Amino acid sequence: MIYFDNSATTPVHPEVFDAMLPFFKEEYGNPSSKYYTLAENAKKAVEEARFHIAELLKCDPDEVVFTSGATESNNMVLKGYLDTRSGVRIITTKTEHPSVLDTAQYLESHGVKVHYLDVDTYGFCDVDQLDTLLESDHHLKTLVSVVWGNNEIGTLNDLSTISSICAKHGVSLHTDATQVAGKVEIDLSSQVITFLSLSSHKIHGPKGIGACIIKKDALGIRTKLTPLLHGGGQEFGYRSGTLNVHNIVGFGKAAEIAKRDLRSTMKHLAELEQYLLQKLHEKLSGILHLNSRAATKIPGIVNIRFEGVNNELLVKKLADHFAISTGSACSSSKPSHVLQSIGLTLDQVRSSVRISLSRFNTRDEIDLFIDTLTR
Template sequence: MLYLDNSATTPILPEVKDKMITYLSEEYGNPSGKYYDLAINAEAAVKEARKQLSKLLNADEKEVIFTSGATESNNILLKGVAHYYSSQGKHIITSKAEHSAVLEVCEYLEENGFEVTYLDVDQFGRINSEELKNAIRQDTILVSIIWGNNELGSLNDIEAIAHVCEGKGVFLHTDATQVVGKIPLSWKDIKGLSFLSCSAHKMHGPKGVGALVIRKDRYGKLIPLTPLFHGGGQEEGIRSGTYSVHNIVGMGEAARIANNNLEKNTKHLTLLEDRLIEILTEKFSDNITFNSDRTNKIPGVINVRFIGLNNEVLLKKLSPIIAASTGSACSSAKPSHVLQAIGLDLKEVRESIRFSFSPYTNMEDVNIFKEL
């Protein structure tokens, strides 16, 4: 079977698994212990993983906070900023094409006295930075805009958005889950970006671990926010709880491998995408239309509409040979809000499928589409 649902999750790399097993079976110490070898070794492993991830992101190691994944990172950030800065304002800005882990938190905050502006997006799911600029008010405390859309692959211009937010003195958060490890990025060079969320399992690491990157202020301290968890004070007090060392080690190793192969992987993903588009266009011609843009996007993500075919029926028929999805794995029971946000009606949404490649997908395997 050809697995093309890598935007939902990726298979763990053998090198990552092997490294994790060591910290499940042999090096099982709690890094908070510090008085004996098993604890000291675990602490060193967490430190090394933090170094590997920060290198991929080009961030300071002290800015990287380990969490259980991007959903938790988004929750920590949105709720933490809302609570801590509520005396300064209760207005938040996001977009209609965000991941549900942002949108549902915003809905929760609305129920608790906050006002949220949901920006419109263009036909590929991108916001307009001028519209964002006009939406920012005196009581705006946070802007949260996804970097790379999980269903369409479209990239928002985070640098331009960060410039707007920096000029207005407003915090900017981005869910970068789909872009980390897939495109070059430099946290240090985007000064107006305050917070970033990501997960390991989107870049061939383990499930159950991610990170929240928090900008240091001019005094070298992390931007303060109210933590979601209170307890042992791990991760600068932002994320208390015993370290999941094996998962953190796995994320670090996945980050190291992604960083070492970034240029090669990006080129291969682009070639895979181009080849699939070529085959689909030749085979289905006027019976398909592409919802994704061809430029300024995450390589290897294609959202295509098969006109007149229900996506769930088609996916079930394809399932013995191809694994794909209708969109976000986190809200699979609902028609895609992202595709509705870009202007598709419900019929068109229910005709759309997302194919997402891995850099480890073989080019010759794409030829299976010729047999459909």
């Protein structure tokens, strides 16, 4: 099986697997316990992982809050921000991950004011519309939630401009950075981003662990959020529950590797994507269309459509040998809302597939894929 669905999940890096193993067998302590060696070792391992994630994102370690993944982080921010403030509105985009869109729609059904920003034909959100909306209704507290890199078409929103607009209007900004971590440089020390969500399993770490970065203010005071989970007060009071130490260790190791290899990974993905597109254009130019712009996107995510070819049938035909997808793994039963939002017809959506590459993919795998595709 050749795996080209890395936007859905990635294989665990061998170094990550090795780092996790002792915490299944020998180092099984609870980091919330006190004094004895097993507990202290677990606590130290958690803090080391927190440090490596902070290094990858350029934030403070105590701004890293462990969750079960980006879906929980997104829910925690949108619901928790609302619960601690009155008169809150949410501004988001039409191409967010379902864990943001469905949460926003849930809150909207309970009376919260929600605006959905338009996107252009490449999926970039309308920053002028954002600026105009923030000029209005100054009496409302606002949370802006804009995905950094789209999981289906790879579009990279201009977070620098968006964060500047939010800073100008004094509003909080949340971004789902699940797809960009480890593939794009992130520097939270230079951008006014209040909340950031990510998942370990997108950077060759284990599933079931992620983080919500909750930035402190200029005075070092923690941002208020009502927790989704109350209990023992773990994770600085934001997320109660016994810490998932083995997965946290794996996440930390994956972040350490992602930072160490960032430049080479970015270069490899960009070159591999260029090679894939070159081969597709050589063999299938008559029916091939790109759904995203080659520049200003996450390297390694390629969303294409083959005119007149049903995507479900194509994916099934290739399934014994190649893993590709028709879109987000979190909304696989519905036509892509992302592709519809950028103006594609339902017929065009139903002829579109996503190929998402990783550091472990090779040109030989692409050659085999193209050969099978064109038989």
